[in-house]
Amino acid sequence: MLRLGEVLLVTLQGDLHDSTAQQLQEDLAETIVRSGATGVVIDVSGVEIVDSFLGRILAEIAGQTGLLAARTVLVGMRPAVAITLVELGLTLPGVHTALSTEVAMELLRQQAPSSRFGGLRQERL
Amino acid sequence: MHTAAGSQARLPIRSDMDLVWVRQHVRQAAAQLGFGLVDQTKLVTAASELARNTLVYGGGGTMETEPLVEGTTHGLRLTFSDDGPGIPDLEQALSDGFTSGDGLGMGLGGARRLVHEFGIESAPGSGTTVRVTSWVGRPPRPREES
Numbered sequence: 001m002l003r004l005g006e007v008l009l010v011t012l013q014g015d016l017h018d019s020t021a022q023q024l025q026e027d028l029a030e031t032i033v034r035s036g037a038t039g040v041v042i043d044v045s046g047v048e049i050v051d052s053f054l055g056r057i058l059a060e061i062a063g064q065t066g067l068l069a070a071r072t073v074l075v076g077m078r079p080a081v082a083i084t085l086v087e088l089g090l091t092l093p094g095v096h097t098a099l100s101t102e103v104a105m106e107l108l109r110q111q112a113p114s115s116r117f118g119g120l121r122q123e124r125l
Numbered sequence: 126m127h128t129a130a131g132s133q134a135r136l137p138i139r140s141d142m143d144l145v146w147v148r149q150h151v152r153q154a155a156a157q158l159g160f161g162l163v164d165q166t167k168l169v170t171a172a173s174e175l176a177r178n179t180l181v182y183g184g185g186g187t188m189e190t191e192p193l194v195e196g197t198t199h200g201l202r203l204t205f206s207d208d209g210p211g212i213p214d215l216e217q218a219l220s221d222g223f224t225s226g227d228g229l230g231m232g233l234g235g236a237r238r239l240v241h242e243f244g245i246e247s248a249p250g251s252g253t254t255v256r257v258t259s260w261v262g263r264p265p266r267p268r269e270e271s
Contacts, residue, residue, distance in 0.1 A: 015145050015148055015149065017141050017142060017144075017145060018141040018144065018177075019141055048152070048166070048169070049148060049166055049169050049170050049173060050170070051170050051173040051174055051177070052174060052232060052235060053173075053177060078166075079163075080162050080163045080165075080166035081166060083163055083166070083167075084163070084166045084167050084170045084239065087167065087235075087238050087239055087265075088170065088174075088235040088238065088239065089234070089235050089238070090235075
């Protein structure tokens with residue numbers, strides 16, 4: 001997990017164990033809260049298959065990141081993986097995607113500043 | 126139709142580590158038989174769904190791989206077996222959205238869409254066997270419903 005300003009960059013590689021994916025989900029939530037990151041970029045260009053288990057984890061990461069006032073962008077999905085996911089019936093609604101990390105960072109930059117309650121409260125104080 | 130020589134194998138499915146071996150083995154076998162990248166990915170994904178079902182609902186079991194030849198066409202058959210509690214209502218288990226454990230309920234129905242042939246045998250108390258086959262270069266089967 002790499003930090004670039006307000007953004008956490010996560011690179012997934014190879015064949016993930018279920019337990020590794022679950023651990024990542026927990027670690028990310030904690031890191032967002034600890035670091036105050038407003039964006040998460042998950043690079044899946046090195047991932048050869050996404051089954052319903054990993055698909056569900058990715059959707060949940062996007063959901064929980066949203067609840068923690070940050071946004072997730074999934075980057076670099078392989079064409080064969082996208083084709084398979086659609087046929088599987090998993091289109092990951094609610095998950096933002098980009099074709100490259102640069103585009104994802106730009107996307108997150110445009111949508112910052114967030115309407116974080118913590119931030120607003122600090123301004124009023 | 127007869128079984129092609131070699132690379133028949135039987136793998137245990139006892140842990141999520143075994144799921145990784147299953148995926149790697151199916152990927153390698155499919156690549157050797159000449160499956161294209163998209164078809165490899167579909168078959169590996171189907172295998173992952175079915176192996177996870179074997180692990181989670183069947184309490185563990187095995188996957189057997191069998192390379193096939195029909196005329197000049199090569200294929201790969203995967204058989205997932207467990208001695209678990211079995212599935213009381215197959216129709217319900219095959220419908221999307223149905224799940225009795227972890228996952229999105231896409232395991233069986235989703236896997237069926239990713240392969241050319243799909244067969245399942247199960248009854249309460251007598252375990253579950255799922256057999257899927259895909260053929261190199263054959264177009265996907267038509268959609269059942271739109």
